[in-house]
Amino acid sequence: MEIRTYGDGTLRRPAKPVDAIDDEIRAICERMVETMLRANGAGLAAPQIGISKQIIVLDVEGEFHILINPVLIETSEEVEQVREGCLSVPGVDAPVDRAVRAVVEGTTLEGETVCIEGEGLLARAIQHEMDHLNGNLFLDRLSPARRRSLLKEYRRQREESA
Numbered sequence: 001m002e003i004r005t006y007g008d009g010t011l012r013r014p015a016k017p018v019d020a021i022d023d024e025i026r027a028i029c030e031r032m033v034e035t036m037l038r039a040n041g042a043g044l045a046a047p048q049i050g051i052s053k054q055i056i057v058l059d060v061e062g063e064f065h066i067l068i069n070p071v072l073i074e075t076s077e078e079v080e081q082v083r084e085g086c087l088s089v090p091g092v093d094a095p096v097d098r099a100v101r102a103v104v105e106g107t108t109l110e111g112e113t114v115c116i117e118g119e120g121l122l123a124r125a126i127q128h129e130m131d132h133l134n135g136n137l138f139l140d141r142l143s144p145a146r147r148r149s150l151l152k153e154y155r156r157q158r159e160e161s162a
């Protein structure tokens, strides 16, 4: 399963809610988990594999979650700046401000409502994947100057590897 990269339209579209957990949704989740594991990612959102649905998967420090129709219900006022990258913008990273604590509520594949509270890396991954469902990327959170230099570096690397 190929990961969509910067410039792909699906990454910029707000994802649609999942109506029912059926075989199609189960198959999408399976593909997302496989793709995340193969890419060594801490998380993945469905738009990253070209599917505009509200599904995220997370794999951070032993915490593994599949969340359908996730909603960010709380973020701490306290923020921290940590370097962050994205499987859809490979090869570059930048310091991004994120809340140090985040609470997300969503539905599991079994149809149960769960509430996941994360700190540090897990909180960051939750916020990062939720951004994807809104059509946003981590680089949107950078200053215009920083974003320009990050994209310049990204394009330079792409040209070199092309």
Ligand code: ZN
Residues within 6 Å of the ligand: 085, 086, 087, 088, 128, 132
């Ligand atoms: Zn990402």
